[in-house]
Amino acid sequence: MNxxxxxxxLKIDWKPSAYHGFTVRKSVSQSxxxxxxxxxxxxxxNxxxxxxxKPSEEIDLKRLHVHEVEEYGESELICTLKGLNLICVKCHAFHHLGRTFGTLNKDQIEDLMNHFTAVNNCMEQDFKEYYRFVRDQKRQNAPSILELLETFNEEDTVKFFIDGNIPYKEDVISQLKKKGLYREIENKRPISEHFVRxxxxxEKFNFNDFKTQEEWDNYTADLEEYVKSKKSDKK
Structure with a gap:
């Protein structure tokens, strides 16, 4: 499989179930x-x-959505807002694929498929292979049900951290803080994917997996921190 x-x-994505229904948009005032x-x-x-x-009529601006680019905590219910992208309703559907395909009829799904293949200049089979790839990646990285039960309590609620440069950022943070929904976290680089693997x-080490110098630098930095922590544990 490719x-x-x-x-x-145009990418495929969907939110982890623990974060469904929680967005910055829903947590701040409509105004x-x-x-x-x-x-x-x-x-x-526009x-x-x-x-x-690009809509030719102002009435069609509603077909443009502000998509919240998010990252999700696994040990804590923290949703980090990385930025805001303006995307059309059809492109947006693929960022919430589970919900999208669960509510549309056959003709609507076919219309979206045509949009996906046109934007990415690919075939329907490419979409199917890409979907399986994303699905398998998410399953591999998702915490088990038992881990979720141990980590999250029923009274826990999703909190937000604003990492990206968004319009009216300070106003957003202020409103979230007043509702007790803002969590300051250390702005730290995520652990290297190669370090995790x-x-x-x-997994068996393969130097050819590193495509850029940055990937190699991040891996070696994480490896050094790991070695230091192991040495500290032995003292």
């Missing part, structure tokens, strides 16, 4: 989000950042 999908402009949306529309010239769709999961 696993080289980096060239795709503030309206100002944010207008700013994002202006900054992007154009989808993925496929280039080779050290934590024990």
């Amino acid at each position: 696993t080289d999908f980096d060239h795709f402009k 503030l989000w309206k100002k944010i949306r207008l700013e994002v529309l202006k900054n992007n010239q 154009t989808c950042s993925i496929c280039g769709y 080779y050290i934590l999961k024990g």
